[in-house]
Every structure is written in structure tokens, then in C-alpha cells.
Amino acid sequence: MVNSFILFPVCLKRHVLIAATIFSLFVSSSAISYSECAEYNIASPGTVHVRPADSVTEKELEALLGRFGFSAINGSLHGSGVSYWIDVEVTHEEAWIAIFRKLSAISVACRQSLLLASVDADALIGKAMYENSRPRAPTGSANLHIEQLDLDFLLGYFAKIFEQKSADVNILKRDQNRAQLSIKSLRGEVIITEKYWEHLKLNLIYVPQPEAMMVYLIVDGYYATGAGDRIPTDSAYQSMEREYYQPLLRYTQNLITNLQEIAKKGGTSDTN
Numbered sequence: 589m590v591n592s593f594i595l596f597p598v599c600l601k602r603h604v605l606i607a608a609t610i611f612s613l614f615v616s617s618s619a620i621s622y623s624e625c626a627e628y629n630i631a632s633p634g635t636v637h638v639r640p641a642d643s644v645t646e647k648e649l650e651a652l653l654g655r656f657g658f659s660a661i662n663g664s665l666h667g668s669g670v671s672y673w674i675d676v677e678v679t680h681e682e683a684w685i686a687i688f689r690k691l692s693a694i695s696v697a698c699r700q701s702l703l704l705a706s707v708d709a710d711a712l713i714g715k716a717m718y719e720n721s722r723p724r725a726p727t728g729s730a731n732l733h734i735e736q737l738d739l740d741f742l743l744g745y746f747a748k749i750f751e752q753k754s755a756d757v758n759i760l761k762r763d764q765n766r767a768q769l770s771i772k773s774l775r776g777e778v779i780i781t782e783k784y785w786e787h788l789k790l791n792l793i794y795v796p797q798p799e800a801m802m803v804y805l806i807v808d809g810y811y812a813t814g815a816g817d818r819i820p821t822d823s824a825y826q827s828m829e830r831e832y833y834q835p836l837l838r839y840t841q842n843l844i845t846n847l848q849e850i851a852k853k854g855g856t857s858d859t860n
Contacts, residue, residue: 625698633719639696657763728844
């Protein structure tokens with residue numbers, strides 16, 4: 589018995605949504621030949637498509653992606669062989685595409701096309717278009733020439749900076765080439781015109797290069813308007829992405845610029 593299925597890549601052209609059937613009976617899922625990259629289609633929020641270079645085996649690619657925290661085990665890596673899609677945080681898609689394109693083991697990295705196989709197509713399209721309209725997470729990058737540069741150096745550097753500001757610093761996630769820091773108890777750090785409480789999430793990613801280390805910093809910012817010295821609950825915070833995107837973007841670039849200055853000094857500073 590042959591399973592039948594119909595998938596629809598969703599296209600947006602001249603404000604008209606065009607759904608086209610791309611497969612039907614007698615075609616196995618491993619033979620799907622639709623355009624995975626969303627160059628002209630609506631992109632699937634929180635999903636990035638990658639394809640390995642010809643000389644790279646499936647196990648080699650999976651091992652490489654595992655260094656950045658993406659694996660089938662934690663449900664963030666899907667597919668096999670010549671085509672994979674990876675779950676990333678919404679608004680981080682373009683940043684990860686830039687990172688993956690720095691890896692010689694990957695030949696293609698792009699936004700994944702939105703595929704529909706549901707009666708709720710209109711709702712899915714609407715949600716995807718809303719998510720894709722959100723400002724992209726501020727991202728900074730730099731080539732650093734520091735001996736022994738690794739994730740420990742980056743974590744120590746940023747932890748020292750924020751602990752000197754009396755912030756609460758915690759490592760939320762750590763992999764071989766990636767870590768996520770939570771910075772709480774900040775006040776007026778990003779939005780300097782106000783005294784809002786602020787919470788930052790710093791995604792630190794480093795990519796070894798032949799003559800240097802490429803470091804990426806993806807920053808998510810949140811704020812709460814609580815008065816006094818009482819720190820607001822987590823539910824009181826809202827994203828900076830709409831009202832305070834430009835201050836967060838400038839702050840991210842300043843963090844990268846300061847890191848570059850430290851690199852020029854050989855990786856040491858009192859951060860004062």
C-alpha cells in the first residue's frame with residue numbers, strides 16, 4: 589500500500605497567495621524535490637534549512653551541528669542524508685544562516701519554506717507572516733585574534749562585565765561552540781533614558797577560522813516598568829523588539845566593539 593500525501597509550499601507574489609501541489613501518489617518522502625529555500629515563498633518561522641557539502645557524510649554533519657546544540661536527541665535537528673532542517677529561535681533565523689554559511693561542511697543554508705498539510709492553512713499563513721514581520725534579533729560578529737580563545741574565555745569575559753554591574757548572571761545552556769547567558773537585575777543598561785528593569789539573553793557562538801575565531805553575539809532584550817528596588821517577576825517583562833529595537837541594536841554593537849578592543853590588547857582587561 590502506498591501512502592498518499594499533498595504538501596503545499598506557500599508563495600506570496602503580488603499580494604496573492606498561491607498554493608501548489610508538489611507531490612501526490614507513488615512518491616516517497618525521501619524523494620521530495622520542492623524548493624526548500626524560501627527565496628520566493630513564505631518562510632517557516634523558527635526553521636533553517638541546511639545541506640551538507642558533497643564530501644561530508646551524514647554522521648560528520650550531525651556531529652558538527654551537535655557542537656552548536658542541534659541534534660535529533662533534543663528535537664532541534666530533523667531530516668537525514670542530503671537535507672536537514674533545524675529548529676532555531678524565532679527572529680534568530682538569519683543569524684544562524686550567516687553562521688552556517690561560515691562552515692565549509694555546509695553547502696547551503698537558507699530559510700525553510702513554509703509547507704502546509706492542514707485545514708488550518710489560513711491561520712498558519714497568518715501566524716508565519718506575523719512572526720516573519722518581527723524585527724530580527726540584534727546580532728554582532730567579529731574576527732578575533734586571541735590565543736586560546738574558546739567558549740570559556742567568552743563566558744568569563746561577559747560574566748565579569750555584568751557581575752561588576754551587580755547583575756545576576758546564569759548559564760542557561762552550553763555546548764561545545766555555543767552558550768546562552770541570562771543577565772538579570774539590570775536597570776537602565778540598554779534603555780538609558782529610563783530606569784526600567786532589564787533582562788538580557790546573550791547567545792555566544794564561536795566558529796573556528798583558519799587565522800582567527802569568528803564570534804557571533806545574538807541578543808534578546810526584555811524590560812519591565814516596575815518601580816522601586818523590588819525586581820519584577822519574569823511575567824512582567826516584555827520584549828524590547830518593537831519599542832526599543834534601536835537601543836538594543838546599539839548595545840549589541842557596543843558589546844562586540846568592546847570585545848574587539850580586548851582582543852587587540854591580547855585578551856586581558858579589568859573591564860572598568
